[in-house]
Amino acid sequence: MQVPLRKHTFTFNLEKKYPVKNYDPASLKRAQGSVKITNLRSEDLDLIKNTRVATDTLVFRLLRNVTVPAAKDSVPGEITVTVIADPNGSNGTLI
Numbered sequence: 001m002q003v004p005l006r007k008h009t010f011t012f013n014l015e016k017k018y019p020v021k022n023y024d025p026a027s028l029k030r031a032q033g034s035v036k037i038t039n040l041r042s043e044d045l046d047l048i049k050n051t052r053v054a055t056d057t058l059v060f061r062l063l064r065n066v067t068v069p070a071a072k073d074s075v076p077g078e079i080t081v082t083v084i085a086d087p088n089g090s091n092g093t094l095i
Contacts, residue, residue, distance in 0.1 A: 008045075010037055010053050012083075031085035035060070039068040039077040053083055061086045 012035040035053055039045045045068040053060045060083035069077030 035083050036080045043070050059086045
């Protein structure tokens, strides 16, 4: 039995703004932001918590289960969700 693979392309903007005067390692937090997910299919798309959203160099994870609505009349369904950097480390850390 073969299971068809689905490729999903996600586009998002990442913005970081922070002043650094002195730094306390205990205050490090993982980067967090919003991603808009679109669905071109005629059926809803269910994504579970911790689904990975990746670029060529960065990986983020969904913070909760979401359902991306189906496309209707050639208009893609869309939802904006919150993601958090994965893994924790220098690439996914904001001071």
